[in-house]
Amino acid sequence: MSxxxxxxxxxxxxxxxxxxxxxxxxxxxxxxTLVQDPRTGTPEPTITTAEIRRILTSPTPAGDRxxxxxxxxxxxxxxxxIWLITGP
Numbered sequence: 001m002s003x004x005x006x007x008x009x010x011x012x013x014x015x016x017x018x019x020x021x022x023x024x025x026x027x028x029x030x031x032x033t034l035v036q037d038p039r040t041g042t043p044e045p046t047i048t049t050a051e052i053r054r055i056l057t058s059p060t061p062a063g064d065r066x067x068x069x070x071x072x073x074x075x076x077x078x079x080x081x082i083w084l085i086t087g088p
Contacts, residue, residue, distance in 0.1 A: 003035040007080045015084055023066060023086065026057035030068055038072045038079045052082070063088055 008016075016024060033040060034055065041053035051072040056065050067085040 004038055005076075005078045006031050006035060007078050009081065012081060012084060019066075019086070020060065020062070022060040022062070023057075023064060026060055027066055027068070027084070030055055030057045030066070034068075034070065034079050038070065041068075041070065044069075 016027060019027065038053065041055035044052040044054060051074075052069065053072060054067055054069050056067055059065050064086055065088070067087075068081060069083040069085070071080045071082060073080060
């Protein structure tokens with residue numbers, strides 16, 4: 001089976017551009033995990049009408065982790081990135 005496609009809204013492009021290089025690398029690695037199997041993330045139990053999940057990146061050298069909130073669309077095999085949250 002082929003990998004999943006990542007849909008990144010334009011509004012998040014600037015957010016990613018402002019991340020440090022190690023944080024951008026952590027996001028890139030997390031996206032790599034998502035294209036292999038987007039259901040590896042933790043489901044959000046309070047949202048029952050859509051398959052909303054979250055995944056944490058590996059810690060950056062500064063100790064920050066980035067939470068990526070996303071929605072899985074089985075047809076046409078896409079992962080829609082909704083939000084990025086950075087913090088310790």
